[in-house]
Each structure stands twice: as C-alpha cells, then as structure tokens.
Amino acid sequence: MHRRQSILSHRPKTSSDVDDDTYTSAAPPPHTMKRTISQTFPTHYQHDVKDTNMLDAVNEATMHADGLSQHSQASSFSRAFGAVAGSFTRQKTRRRMSSVSSATPAQRRRGSIHSLFESLPSSSTSQKSTMDQQRMPLQHQDSGIPTFQLQPQSTSSKAFAPFKRLSSMRRRPTASGPSTDITKTLFTPAVSYPSQSVPGAAxxxxxxxxxxxRQNQLRREQEHTHRFLNGLITTSMRDDDIKDNESGVDMTCASPIVRADSVTEKKMSELANTSHWGHANSVTVDPFQRLPAELATTVLSNLDAASLVRAERVSRSWNEHASSPHVWRNVFLRKHEPEVHVSPAPIQMGGLGTGKMAGGNPAPAQDWKQMFRARSTIDGRWKTGTPAAIYLNGHTDSVYCCQFDENKAITGSRDRTIRVWDLKTYKCIRVYGGPNHRPTANTPPPMEERPERVISHASLNGTKVGNEIYTVPADYHDASILCLQYDSEIMVTGSSDYTCIVWDITGDEYVPMYRLRGHEAGVLDVCLDDKYIISCSKDAMIKVWDRKTGNCVRTLKGHRGPVNAVQLRGNFLVSASGDGVAKLWNLETGVSIKDFPSEDRGLAAVEFSDDAKYVLAGGNDHVVYKFDASTGELVHSRVKHDGLVRSLFLDAFNGRIVSGSYDQSIQVSDYETGQTYAVYKNWTTSWILSAKSDYRRVVATSQDGRTLILDFGHNVPGSELLAGSK
Incomplete structure (x- = not known):
C-alpha cells in the first residue's frame, strides 16, 4: 500500500531553530540540531492519565521552565495545546487505515496537520501571542537573540507512553527530508498552507x-559598543587634541592616556574584541557589566571630556557610568585645578574657578559636568574675544594699582584713597582716605563707554551713601597710592610718601597696624608671602621686611635706576628696573644670580612664572620679553604694543599673558608661543596702568580714574557654580 508522504518532513527551518546566542551572523549557520520529543517536553507523567491531566502537567512544566506565575496565561496555553493533542489522538486510527488512499480529499484533509490548526480556539490567539513574548527571556542581558525552550526532565519510559503515540506519527521514515520536531510543528505553520489561512498566524x-x-536593536547596540571600544583604543587614548564642536576649545585632559600605559590599553583591547562566549571577532561584551563600579570610574576618568560625552551615548549602562559625578569630578579637576610648584604658594589672583572648597579641597556633591561645560564656554570666549564690559566709577584721578579675588576688588589711586568694590553687585562698599581727600559730588564726570558695557553704576561721591562708606582710618597715606597687595590676613600699600602701611583686613573694617619706613623715594611696588614683605622704590633699592615684626631684614642693591616692579617665588625674587635690566635674586644670601637685559630702554613690569622657570618683562621698548630663568636666554619677544608696556600679568596655568600699555590697549597672548589672539583697544579713554586676570575676567585700571572689568563669564550658564566659598 502506497503511503502519502508526511507533510511534516518538509517543513522549512526558521530562525527559531537556531541558537542565536552563539550565531549572530546574517549568513545561515553551518548546521542545526534536531530536537526529539524527549528534548522538547517534560516526561514525568503517568502513562494512563487522561488528556486533561497530561495538559495540566505540561502547563506545570511550562511555568517551571519559563518562570511564569500568572495562572491565566498558563491555562490559555493548556487549552490551546489540549485542542491540538486531542485532535492528534482522535485522528490516530484514521491515519493508519488502509483505505486512506481511497478516501476523498476532504476526508484526507480531516486527518492532516491543517485540521489540527483549524481546531485551535481563535480566542487564544492574542493570549498565546502575549505568552510568547513573555516566556522568551534573554538568556543573558548581553546575549544576542532570545529563544524559547522547555527544559527536559528525567523520567521513565513508562511514564512517557502517552507521548510515544504522538511521536510515532512524526518518526515514520519518509522518502526524503529529516523528521520534524513536534514543538516546531505546533508553533510553525506547515509550508503547504498559506499563513493567512491559519487562525492566529497574524x-x-x-x-x-x-x-x-529586539534582535536587530540588540545587535546594533552591540556593534555600536564594539565600534566605540575600538575607536577608544585607536583614537581617544592618544595624545592628539580633540576640539569641542561648539566652543572650539581644547577638550583633551591635562594628562591623557598614552601608549606607554600598555596594561590599561591591553585590557581595553581585550574587552573590545571579546564576545559573550570569549571568542574574538564576535558580539562585544559590555565591559562595565564585568568591571566593579570603582574600576569603571577609574577607567572613564582617564578619558578627555569629548570622548566621555560620546561614551554617554553608547548605551544605558555606559551612560550611567560616564555621567557619574565622580567621573566628571576627576575629569574637571585634572584639567582645571591649578598645580602648586613652590612653597609658600603664590598669592592667588582672582578665583580658582574650581567650585566650592571644603578644608582646602574641592567640596563634594557639585555639578561637575555643568561646571566643565561652563569653563569650556568661558575659555571659548577668551579665544574669540567676546567679553562683557563693566565699569567701576568712583576714583577722581588715575588708578595706579588693583588686586581682586572672587568677592571683592581693591584699588589705589592718585586721589590718595583706597576703594573696596563688591564683585557681586559691582558697587563701591568702602573708601579709606584722609579727612582732606573726601571726594565731592558729581565726580568723576561721565565718560565714553563701549557698546559691550553691561554694568556701569553712577559714582556715589557726595551722596548720603557715599559719605557713609567713606572712612578715615587711624593712619593713612597723604600722597598717591602707587601699589598694593593683600592676602587673607593683611594688605600692604605703598605710596609716593616713601612708606608702606600694613593693614589688618580680617574684619569688616580695615585697620592699619604699622608703617614701614626706610626708602628714600616713592614706593613703586610691593609683594609678600607668609614670611616676607618686599618693597621696591624709585631710590633703586629693594627692601626685605619681616612680616611679623615689620623690621627690615635686608636691602638688595644692584640696580642703577628706579626699581619699578618685584615678584616673589619661594626664596627667589625677580625685579625690573628703569636701567633696562631684570634681575633674579636669592633672598637667603641677598645676591643677584641672573640678569635679563632688554634690547633697549627701561623695564616697567615683571612677572615670575608659578614654577619659577620663566621671567616676563616689559617696558619702554613696547615689547614683552620671555626669558628662561635658569639660563637667562631670551625665549621670544613676540608681544608688541604701540606704547610703553606699563603692566604685565601671567596666568601660566590657563596659558595667558595679559599686558596693559600706554597705547590704551589690553592684549591677551598665548603663554607658550607669545602669539596675541585678542586686543582690546580704547575700552578706556586713557593709559592702562594695571591689568590682572583670573580664569574668567580681566580687571584693569586706567589714568581716566575708572576700573574696567572684561568679564568672559557674564551670563554663562553654570558660571556661578565655579565660584569658591566666601
């Protein structure tokens, strides 16, 4: 008797036949493994149970394998499977009848697999679709494609008797093609019938x-991670500069990872090329799923900011690690925290721009990422030359000197007064001077201001408030105040009256403590540290004073003209003189150890780098010189003005030189190359006499009696986070 070839033997293999966790390529796998009925369903049932009891057992096994706890979903699966299994059982005799060859087509179809699908209840379609999605969890959160498989359980062959009757139909030898798995038959339509004709196919x-x-999304994310890790090794972990697209500023870290760090690079390379199963050139494993949080923070902290922002876009896991405040804190401080090179540390001009401080260290729990963004924006404004202008009005004559921190600025003038300005409100809050130097109303007169002006409060002179803030101290200068410097405890002012006054500034009121006498002409500049006060004079001498007692410790002689400027770094001092020479002194011995001559004429200003490696000097030949402090050789003299260079300030950490000149300009130049990238000319109406800066602003004084602030952080989002504690 000729038997009709089983339709089950020709069902094509589908994607669910392949374990996609181990094979994710678009090409077909090299081979597939056939499942037997014992590999597909649990077999712990009794041989004489009814169909309903068998279905309850299958339902129980299904919930055990998939972790399903909702009884309604398991019952829906049981009813669906019961209809199929019952149909197979009822049609077993028909398929073995010898008259099958003579039966009509309609009769043969009643015994076919199609009739089994027709017997499925249509109401279970949506429930089964929901169950299929819920009982197919990922084998691993980083693996490739989820699969569905019931876990086999050991049992006796006797208990398996009900399923043997079903498997006998599938295991008959056929003319061609492999046998078909019963589980795949239940969940995959036969190829002979259109899918739209099968209930539940949609x-x-x-x-x-x-x-x-889901598979495609997971594969794309894994490929993205793989590409990023490879790029991290080949691009980000180099010394090359990476530029921020918005601000155009250097976003590399101060200490980038270099090729010499072979251990870190090797580990990252292994992680970047290792699959879920440990094989190279396959699906990439997320390294942060394996690394402890502390180690992940350490790794990411070595990236520059631009790479760190890209890392946040790799995946949710990477975003969680890369956006951590601990990571951004390290990245921010590595780039923006100044390094102290000498002891005692030089007096900080302005603010550090590193946020709140606690016990001398940056305070925790700050928005470091926003702070980094604000600093990058401010740095970009320095490069593009786009500050806001703020004018401080009050002095009635030339303002010779200034110093400022984050909260206040102090200025000294030819009008014989000292003024204290609030840098939050930009108003004058205190004036110190003699009883004969009180300013009158309507002084100074209104003057021309730049269009960039954002704040310019009218002078309080002669008003009720102006009279209230004017203070006549116990001691005061009765001549022009030419220079000043202060720290957290004292302020020293030098005057044309040949003396210096040391003030106690720890309280709300500044109190004069003692006067330094010894010079034979006006005191042109002063500097100080924890041990000494240094003053220089038009009498060509430099005096070293004991800070605690006020006694003169040593007098340094060697210049042949007025000593216009001095600066202190540890035990070394530099000075600039009208004789055209800058000198380096050893304070312990009082000996001049190095000379730095200008090419022509005298020097009016001098700066000593924080690491004591370079000396800057400027003067009447209109240029700024950069000398090597150890050899005395000229490095370059590229900064050029159209008049005498009256003021110099070096911000070595931020790489900027700020110079002020009689040509009424302020120039900002690159510390390394000397290249000028911003010139602010005629922002005042007369000579620039002093100009100093910090990370966000330049404070400059002029002969026209005003103080000008060039603020590069005005209205920058997050700039308030950069200010330190009071």
Missing part, C-alpha cells in the same frame, strides 16, 4: 516581527 507573525526588532 499574531504569530507580529510576535516574530517584534522579536526580530
């Missing part, structure tokens, strides 16, 4: 499409 196709979308 839901199964939708579930398959959703599953494929």
């Amino acid at each position: 839901a199964r196709q939708a579930a398959a499409a959703a599953n494929q979308d």
Whole structure:
C-alpha cells in the first residue's frame, strides 16, 4: 500500500531553530540540531492519565521552565495545546487505515496537520501571542537573540507512553527530508498552507516581527559598543587634541592616556574584541557589566571630556557610568585645578574657578559636568574675544594699582584713597582716605563707554551713601597710592610718601597696624608671602621686611635706576628696573644670580612664572620679553604694543599673558608661543596702568580714574557654580 508522504518532513527551518546566542551572523549557520520529543517536553507523567491531566502537567512544566506565575496565561496555553493533542489522538486510527488512499480529499484533509490548526480556539490567539513574548527571556542581558525552550526532565519510559503515540506519527521514515520536531510543528505553520489561512498566524507573525526588532536593536547596540571600544583604543587614548564642536576649545585632559600605559590599553583591547562566549571577532561584551563600579570610574576618568560625552551615548549602562559625578569630578579637576610648584604658594589672583572648597579641597556633591561645560564656554570666549564690559566709577584721578579675588576688588589711586568694590553687585562698599581727600559730588564726570558695557553704576561721591562708606582710618597715606597687595590676613600699600602701611583686613573694617619706613623715594611696588614683605622704590633699592615684626631684614642693591616692579617665588625674587635690566635674586644670601637685559630702554613690569622657570618683562621698548630663568636666554619677544608696556600679568596655568600699555590697549597672548589672539583697544579713554586676570575676567585700571572689568563669564550658564566659598 502506497503511503502519502508526511507533510511534516518538509517543513522549512526558521530562525527559531537556531541558537542565536552563539550565531549572530546574517549568513545561515553551518548546521542545526534536531530536537526529539524527549528534548522538547517534560516526561514525568503517568502513562494512563487522561488528556486533561497530561495538559495540566505540561502547563506545570511550562511555568517551571519559563518562570511564569500568572495562572491565566498558563491555562490559555493548556487549552490551546489540549485542542491540538486531542485532535492528534482522535485522528490516530484514521491515519493508519488502509483505505486512506481511497478516501476523498476532504476526508484526507480531516486527518492532516491543517485540521489540527483549524481546531485551535481563535480566542487564544492574542493570549498565546502575549505568552510568547513573555516566556522568551534573554538568556543573558548581553546575549544576542532570545529563544524559547522547555527544559527536559528525567523520567521513565513508562511514564512517557502517552507521548510515544504522538511521536510515532512524526518518526515514520519518509522518502526524503529529516523528521520534524513536534514543538516546531505546533508553533510553525506547515509550508503547504498559506499563513493567512491559519487562525492566529497574524499574531504569530507580529510576535516574530517584534522579536526580530529586539534582535536587530540588540545587535546594533552591540556593534555600536564594539565600534566605540575600538575607536577608544585607536583614537581617544592618544595624545592628539580633540576640539569641542561648539566652543572650539581644547577638550583633551591635562594628562591623557598614552601608549606607554600598555596594561590599561591591553585590557581595553581585550574587552573590545571579546564576545559573550570569549571568542574574538564576535558580539562585544559590555565591559562595565564585568568591571566593579570603582574600576569603571577609574577607567572613564582617564578619558578627555569629548570622548566621555560620546561614551554617554553608547548605551544605558555606559551612560550611567560616564555621567557619574565622580567621573566628571576627576575629569574637571585634572584639567582645571591649578598645580602648586613652590612653597609658600603664590598669592592667588582672582578665583580658582574650581567650585566650592571644603578644608582646602574641592567640596563634594557639585555639578561637575555643568561646571566643565561652563569653563569650556568661558575659555571659548577668551579665544574669540567676546567679553562683557563693566565699569567701576568712583576714583577722581588715575588708578595706579588693583588686586581682586572672587568677592571683592581693591584699588589705589592718585586721589590718595583706597576703594573696596563688591564683585557681586559691582558697587563701591568702602573708601579709606584722609579727612582732606573726601571726594565731592558729581565726580568723576561721565565718560565714553563701549557698546559691550553691561554694568556701569553712577559714582556715589557726595551722596548720603557715599559719605557713609567713606572712612578715615587711624593712619593713612597723604600722597598717591602707587601699589598694593593683600592676602587673607593683611594688605600692604605703598605710596609716593616713601612708606608702606600694613593693614589688618580680617574684619569688616580695615585697620592699619604699622608703617614701614626706610626708602628714600616713592614706593613703586610691593609683594609678600607668609614670611616676607618686599618693597621696591624709585631710590633703586629693594627692601626685605619681616612680616611679623615689620623690621627690615635686608636691602638688595644692584640696580642703577628706579626699581619699578618685584615678584616673589619661594626664596627667589625677580625685579625690573628703569636701567633696562631684570634681575633674579636669592633672598637667603641677598645676591643677584641672573640678569635679563632688554634690547633697549627701561623695564616697567615683571612677572615670575608659578614654577619659577620663566621671567616676563616689559617696558619702554613696547615689547614683552620671555626669558628662561635658569639660563637667562631670551625665549621670544613676540608681544608688541604701540606704547610703553606699563603692566604685565601671567596666568601660566590657563596659558595667558595679559599686558596693559600706554597705547590704551589690553592684549591677551598665548603663554607658550607669545602669539596675541585678542586686543582690546580704547575700552578706556586713557593709559592702562594695571591689568590682572583670573580664569574668567580681566580687571584693569586706567589714568581716566575708572576700573574696567572684561568679564568672559557674564551670563554663562553654570558660571556661578565655579565660584569658591566666601
């Protein structure tokens, strides 16, 4: 008797036949493994149980394998499977009848697999589709494609008797093609019938499409991670500069990872090329799923900011680690925290721009990422030359000197007064001077201001408030105040009256403590540290004073003209003189150890780098010189003005030189190359006499009696976070 070839033997293999966790390529796998009925369903049932009891057992095994706890979903699966299994059982005799060859087509179809699908309840379609999605969890959160498989359980062959009757139909030898797995038959339509004719096919196709979308998304994310890690090794972990697209500023870290760090690079390379199963050139494993949080923070902290921002976009896991405040704190401080090179540390001009401080260290729990963004924006404004202008009005004559911190600025003038300005409100809050130097109303007169002006408060002179803030101290200068410097405890002012006054500034009121006498002409400049006060004079001498007692410790002689400027770094002092020479002194011995001559004429200003490696000097030949402090050789003299260079300030950490000149200009130049990248000319109406800066502003004084602030941080989001504690 000729038997009709089983339709089950020709069912094509689908994507669910392949374990996609181990094979993710678009090409077909080299081979597939056939499942037997014992590998597909649990077999712990009794041989004489009814169909309903068998279905309850299958339901129980299904919940055990998939972790399902909702009884309604398991019952829906049981009813669906019961209809199929019952149909197989009822049609067993028909398929073995010898008259099958003579039966009509309609009769043969009643015994076919198609009739089994027709017997499925249509109401279970949506429930089954929902169950398919819920009982197919990922084997590993980083693995490739989710699969569905019931876990086999050991049992006796006797207990397996009910399923042997079902498997006998599938295991008959056929003319061609392999035998078909019963589980795949239940969940995959036969190729001979259109999918749209099978009840529930649309839901199964939708579930398959959703599953494929999840697979594609997971594969794309893994490929993205793989590409990023490879790029991290080949691009980010180099010494090359990376520029921020918005601000155009250097976003590299101060200490980038270099090729010499072979251990870190090797580990990252291994992670970048290792699959879930440990094989190279396969799906990339997320390294931060394996690394402890502390180690992940350490790794990411070595990236520059631009690479760190890209890392945040790799995946949710990477975003969680890369956006951590601990990571951004390290990145921010590595780039922006100044380094102290000498002891005692030089007096800080302005603010550090590193946020709140606690016990001398940056305070925790700050928005470091926003702070980094604000600093980058401010740095970009320095490069593009776009500050806001703020004018401080009050002095009635030339303002010779200034110093400022984050909260206040102090200025000294030819009008014989000292003024204290609030840098939050930009108003004058205190004036110190003699009883005969009180300013009158309507002084100074209104003057021309730049269009960039954002704040310019009218002078309080002669008003009720102006009279209230004017203070006549116990001691005061009765001549022009030419220079000043202060720290957290004292302020020293030098005057044309040949003396210096040391003030106690720890309280709300500044109190004069003692006067330094010894010079034979006006005191042109002063500097101080924890041990000494240094003053220089038009009498060509430099005097070293004991800070605590006020006694003169030593007098340094060697210049042949007025000593216009001095600066202190540890035990070394530099000075600039009208004789055209800058000198380096050893304070312990009082000996001049190095000379730095200008090419022509005298020097009016001098700066000593924080690491004591370079000396800057400027003067009447209109240029700024940069000398090597150890050899005395000229490095370059590229900064050029159209008049005498009256003021110099070096911000070595931020790489800027700020110079002020009689040509009424302020120039900002690169510390390394000397290249000028910003010139602010005629922002005042007369000579620039002093100009100093910090990370966000330049404070300059002029002969026209005003103080000008060039603020590069005005209205920058997050700039308030950079200010330190009071």
